[in-house]
Each structure stands twice: as C-alpha cells, then as structure tokens.
Amino acid sequence: MDTHTHERRKERLDRGIKVRTEGIYAISSWQETSYLVLPRLILILGLLLLPLLMPSLYWNRVTSIVCIYVLLALGFDFLSNFVGLVSLGGAFFIGTGGYIAAILNKSLGFPIYLTLPMATLGGGLICTLLLLPCLPLRGVYFAIVTLMYPLVLARIIEALNIFGGTDGILGVAGFPGKGVEQYLIIIIVIIALFGLRRLVNEDIGLVFRGVKDNDQAVRASGLSITLYKSIAVFIASALGSLGGAYIAHIYMWSGISQFALDFSIIPIAATVVGGGGTLVGPLLGCFILVPISELLRAFGTLRIVFYALLLVVFIMFRSEGIMVYAQRKYHQFERWVKV
Amino acid sequence: MSQEGLLDVTGVSKYFGGIQALLDVSFTVHQGEVFGIIGPNGSGKTTLVNCITGFVRMDSGRILHRGKDITNHPPNRIANLGITRTFQIMRPYYSLPAYKNLVIPLFSPRARRTGGWRGGGKLGNRETVSIDILEEIGFERDSFVPYKLASSLPTGYLKRLELARCLALRPEIILCDEVFSGLSMSEIASMVPLIEKLQMDGITLIMVEHRLKELFRVANRVMVLNFGQKLIEGPPDRVIEDEKVKEAYLGSEKVLEYKFEV
Numbered sequence: 001m002d003t004h005t006h007e008r009r010k011e012r013l014d015r016g017i018k019v020r021t022e023g024i025y026a027i028s029s030w031q032e033t034s035y036l037v038l039p040r041l042i043l044i045l046g047l048l049l050l051p052l053l054m055p056s057l058y059w060n061r062v063t064s065i066v067c068i069y070v071l072l073a074l075g076f077d078f079l080s081n082f083v084g085l086v087s088l089g090g091a092f093f094i095g096t097g098g099y100i101a102a103i104l105n106k107s108l109g110f111p112i113y114l115t116l117p118m119a120t121l122g123g124g125l126i127c128t129l130l131l132l133p134c135l136p137l138r139g140v141y142f143a144i145v146t147l148m149y150p151l152v153l154a155r156i157i158e159a160l161n162i163f164g165g166t167d168g169i170l171g172v173a174g175f176p177g178k179g180v181e182q183y184l185i186i187i188i189v190i191i192a193l194f195g196l197r198r199l200v201n202e203d204i205g206l207v208f209r210g211v212k213d214n215d216q217a218v219r220a221s222g223l224s225i226t227l228y229k230s231i232a233v234f235i236a237s238a239l240g241s242l243g244g245a246y247i248a249h250i251y252m253w254s255g256i257s258q259f260a261l262d263f264s265i266i267p268i269a270a271t272v273v274g275g276g277g278t279l280v281g282p283l284l285g286c287f288i289l290v291p292i293s294e295l296l297r298a299f300g301t302l303r304i305v306f307y308a309l310l311l312v313v314f315i316m317f318r319s320e321g322i323m324v325y326a327q328r329k330y331h332q333f334e335r336w337v338k339v
Numbered sequence: 340m341s342q343e344g345l346l347d348v349t350g351v352s353k354y355f356g357g358i359q360a361l362l363d364v365s366f367t368v369h370q371g372e373v374f375g376i377i378g379p380n381g382s383g384k385t386t387l388v389n390c391i392t393g394f395v396r397m398d399s400g401r402i403l404h405r406g407k408d409i410t411n412h413p414p415n416r417i418a419n420l421g422i423t424r425t426f427q428i429m430r431p432y433y434s435l436p437a438y439k440n441l442v443i444p445l446f447s448p449r450a451r452r453t454g455g456w457r458g459g460g461k462l463g464n465r466e467t468v469s470i471d472i473l474e475e476i477g478f479e480r481d482s483f484v485p486y487k488l489a490s491s492l493p494t495g496y497l498k499r500l501e502l503a504r505c506l507a508l509r510p511e512i513i514l515c516d517e518v519f520s521g522l523s524m525s526e527i528a529s530m531v532p533l534i535e536k537l538q539m540d541g542i543t544l545i546m547v548e549h550r551l552k553e554l555f556r557v558a559n560r561v562m563v564l565n566f567g568q569k570l571i572e573g574p575p576d577r578v579i580e581d582e583k584v585k586e587a588y589l590g591s592e593k594v595l596e597y598k599f600e601v
Contacts, residue, residue: 206435213432217443218443220414220504222444
C-alpha cells in the first residue's frame with residue numbers, strides 16, 4: 001500500500017516572477033511567459049478577428065464606431081488617471097478632427113491617406129492651443145471648460161453659416177473598402193493602446209503621473225507643468241481628432257452633430273465600466289457599452305432607460321470597473337503544486 | 340560685506356491681502372555656508388522660501404543668483420539653476436515607488452544636461468541613478484524600502500525623499516524648509532550627519548528650522564525673523580544672546596538651556 005501521499009499546496013503564479021515591485025518581471029519558463037503574454041495576445045487576436053466574426057454590414061459599421069469611441073476613451077483615461085485632467089472634450093476633439101478632414105478633402109482635394117494624419121496632428125494642435133489658457137485649471141473646472149468648447153463651436157458654425165452651416169460638408173471621400181475601413185482603425189486602436197501603456201511607464205509618463213499626484217513637487221523638480229500638461233492634452237486630442245476624421249470619412253460627411261455630447265459622455269461611462277487607470281478597461285468598456293446601446297434599439301424609446309439602469313447597476317456593484325477587478329483576480333490566480 | 344554672494348536677497352516684501360508677511364528682508368548667502376533662518380510661528384520663514392524659489396510672487400524686492408536677477412521667475416526655471424527646495428509638508432508622489440519619485444527630477448533639463456537623454460550618462464538609466472541617490476540619502480539599497488510606494492513610507496523617509504529630490508537636480512543651493520520637524524529624536528540624530536555631508540559636498544544650505552539645537556550645530560550664520568521683519572543676523576552664539584531675539588522668540592529661560600548645549 002502506498003503510504004506516501006503527495007502533499008500539495010497552493011502557489012500564486014505572479015509571486016515567483018514579480019521582482020520587488022509592480023511592473024518588473026523575471027521570466028524563466030514558457031509557463032511564466034505565457035502567464036504574461038496570453039492576456040495581451042488574446043486581446044490583440046480578438047480585435048483582429050472581430051471584423052470576420054461580425055454577422056452583417058451593420059455590425060461591421062458598429063465595430064468601426066466602437067473603435068472610434070475607444071480612441072476617445074483611451075484619451076480620457078490617460079488624461080484623467082495619469083495626468084489629472086478630467087476632460088469632457090471628446091466632442092470637441094471629434095468635431096475638430098472631423099471638420100479638418102472634411103475641409104482638407106473637399107476644398108483642397110487631399111486624399112484620405114493624407115487627411116487622416118493631417119487631421120490628427122492639426123486637430124491635436126488646434127485643440128491644445130484652444131485649451132492652453134485653461135491648463136492651470138484642475139478637476140471639475142477643466143471639465144467644464146472642455147465641455148463648453150464643442151457647444152460654442154457648434155453654435156459659431158451654425159450662426160456664421162461657415163463650413164456648410166447646419167447642412168455640414170457633404171461628399172467627403174469614403175474608404176476604398178470595408179476591410180480597409182475596419183482593419184485600419186483596429187490597428188490604430190492596438191497601436192494607441194500599447195503605445196499609451198508604454199508611454200505612461202516611460203520616464204516622461206512618470207512626469208505625467210507626478211503632475212497628477214503633486215504638481216507643486218513637479219515644479220520644484222525643475223519641470224514646467226504647463227508644458228507637460230499640454231503634451232498630454234495634445235496626445236489625447238490627437239487621438240480624438242483621428243477618430244473625428246475617421247467618422248467624417250466613414251459617413252462621407254461632416255456636420256455639427258459631430259459636436260454631440262455622446263462623444264464626451266460615452267468615453268467616461270466606458271472608463272467607469274471598464275476600470276479607470278488601466279487603459280485596457282476603457283477599451284473593454286466601449287466594446288460592452290456601445291454594442292449594448294445598439295442592441296437596446298429594439299426597445300425603442302425605452303432604450304435610454306435600460307441603458308441608464310445598466311450603468312447605475314454597474315456603478316453600484318462594480319464601481320472599480322471590470323478590468324481592475326479582473327486584473328486583481330488574475331494576479332491572485334493560484335495553482336496546486338506538489339511539495 | 341561688499342563681496343557678491345551666491346544668493347543676494349534685497350528688500351523682499353510680501354502682503355497677503357492686508358496681512359504683511361514679509362517686510363524689507365535682505366540677506367546674502369555665500370558659497371558653501373549653512374545659513375539658518377529662525378523665528379516664531381507665522382514670522383514669514385516659509386513665505387521667504389516660497390518667494391526665493393518662485394512659488395509665491397513677491398510684491399517688492401530683488402533676488403540675485405550669482406549676480407543674475409531671478410526675481411519672480413517661475414519655480415521650474417529657478418530649480419533648473421540649481422536652487423532647490425524641500426517642502427515643510429512633504430510632497431512626494433504618493434502613487435509611485437520611492438525610487439520612481441526621483442525619476443521626475445532626473446528628467447528635468449538641468450539633470451538632463453549632465454545625464455543625457457537616458458538619464459544617468461555612464462551611470463545607467465534614471466532608475467539606477469535614483470537608487471544611487473537614495474542610498475546616499477539613507478535608503479538601504481538592498482532592502483525593500485526604495486521600492487515601496489511613497490504612500491507607505493514613514494515621515495523620516497519622506498523627509499529624506501524631499502532631500503533626495505533636491506540632490507537629483509545636482510543643486511547649488513538647497514532651501515530646507517524644516518527638515519527636522521515631525522521626526523523622532525533618533526531620526527533627527529541620523530539626519531544631522533546627512534546635512535553635514537551635504538555641506539562638505541560643497542552645497543550651500545539655507546535652513547528654516549525650529550530645532551535650534553541641531554541647527555546651531557551645523558549653521559555658520561543665523562537670521563531671525565519676527566512678524567516678517569529681520570531682527571538680527573550673525574553667528575548662532577551671538578544671535579541667541581541678543582535681547583531682541585530673547586524677547587521675540589526664545590524666552591530668557593530657554594536661552595540659558597540652549598546656551599549650555601551649543
């Protein structure tokens with residue numbers, strides 16, 4: 001008879017590979033590598049497969065729109081959780097980018113592969129310059145100012161009847177094909193996500209986080225907070241403007257409805273649902289909220305009621321957000337090992 | 340003294356509304372000395388530090404650094420000249436580990452001039468350099484302390500972190516705003532050699548202090564402020580003998596006590 005029973009104990013997977021502090025890993029086996037790589041790989045593959053899995057043209061279009069919201073949500077999460085600027089400027093960025101792309105394409109005849117980068121940089125520049133005077137503001141005050149800009153710009157366009165007035169700019173060039181339209185934005189989203197994650201962990205990212213934590217100490221460290229805040233605003237608004245230019249080309253139209261408040265509010269809701277400060281969270285939040293809002297169209301006018309209920313439930317019972325919860329659970333993941 | 344100092348402060352005045360925080364304060368600090376600023380609570384010591392480092396705009400007065408006017412420059416420009424400060428109420432980046440706290444000052448234009456884009460020049464990247472600085476200031480290199488979040492560090496380490504932030508900028512002058520306050524006696528005892536070491540490294544120190552015993556051990560000259568005005572300036576032993584100072588600040592019995600210890 002086998003008297004020797006195998007003793008087993010639980011072992012946490014992340015303990016062995018974390019070195020002293022968060023974010024530094026020592027990997028020595030395939031198992032440990034996959035522990036770190038797998039979640040990221042699943043995300044990337046999932047995003048890339050998305051257009052193939054979608055059943056109809058309608059849902060393909062929804063995918064593109066979700067990706068545009070992701071760009072806004074990434075910018076929002078970056079600004080609010082890493083720089084300390086709560087921005088409601090989503091509509092502002094989208095509108096600016098959309099109009100720049102439409103004007104460049106329609107009036108100057110630039111092709112789509114030029115208007116997108118130009119609208120990204122130009123939109124980022126314009127938004128940053130307009131927001132420059134309010135950069136010393138913090139918290140809710142900055143939020144209010146960023147909320148005013150899209151409203152003001154929409155009324156100016158309406159009142160002065162410039163840029164097509166209430167009709168908007170019609171006949172903007174569309175994308176050459178469905179595949180291009182979707183894969184381009186998905187690749188942009190992946191680059192933006194991993195690029196921002198890299199950025200916030202670089203030395204300059206630490207400066208951004210320092211500005212959020214303690215801006216006076218940053219000044220005492222010999223760094224201008226206005227400079228670093230404006231770099232951060234430029235990054236976020238360039239992402240938003242890229243989304244705006246994309247929308248203009250998808251709908252082949254640019255108008256004052258691009259200054260709609262949806263673009264400011266949904267990114268915030270997505271960040272709350274997905275988990276702020278993780279950058280992946282807002283992405284996940286967008287992929288949950290926007291399709292649900294589409295599915296709820298079946299309820300007609302009651303759509304908003306269900307939508308609001310869903311958000312309230314989320315905020316009450318999972319206020320930290322899905323990703324914060326999931327990451328914690330993933331790091332606590334245990335396996336049985338023989339002693 | 341006709342000789343031009345490292346830092347010349349002339350006629351600094353500051354009003355907060357109707358309250359006069361500083362009135363016509365002038366002094367000169369020379370290369371390599373330890374200059375103490377003492378005074379009762381509310382006498383304007385911290386405001387003076389804020390004025391010199393640009394955190395508060397002064398109403399009148401001039402500040403010269405090596406003969407160059409730096410009056411009312413923004414704080415980051417002043418810090419980049421090597422005039423650094425600690426905060427009385429510590430201002431670490433609480434959400435970052437201690438060693439990452441130092442990456443931010445190492446990213447400043449002044450530190451980059453010597454350290455290059457990667458941060459430490461030949462010494463490695465910014466994180467390696469910041470561990471070196473932390474060791475110099477009393478964080479044990481091989482312990483977990485430098486890797487802990489600043490929010491979980493005790494006051495003694497946070498005070499050191501304040502000094503470390505100044506050191507990361509390779510300072511000429513450090514304005515220490517009460518580095519000894521809030522520390523236990525043993526923590527203070529281990530801090531004093533640090534201050535002496537900074538002085539030996541050729542760094543000029545301006546120390547605002549309430550802990551007179553420790554200050555008088557290291558300071559070459561002391562200035563006394565009362566209600567925003569300068570009472571007297573001189574060597575520590577002469578300053579505490581002054582009648583005006585006794586009256587305004589120390590109280591005669593305490594002076595006797597301190598006299599024995601100096």
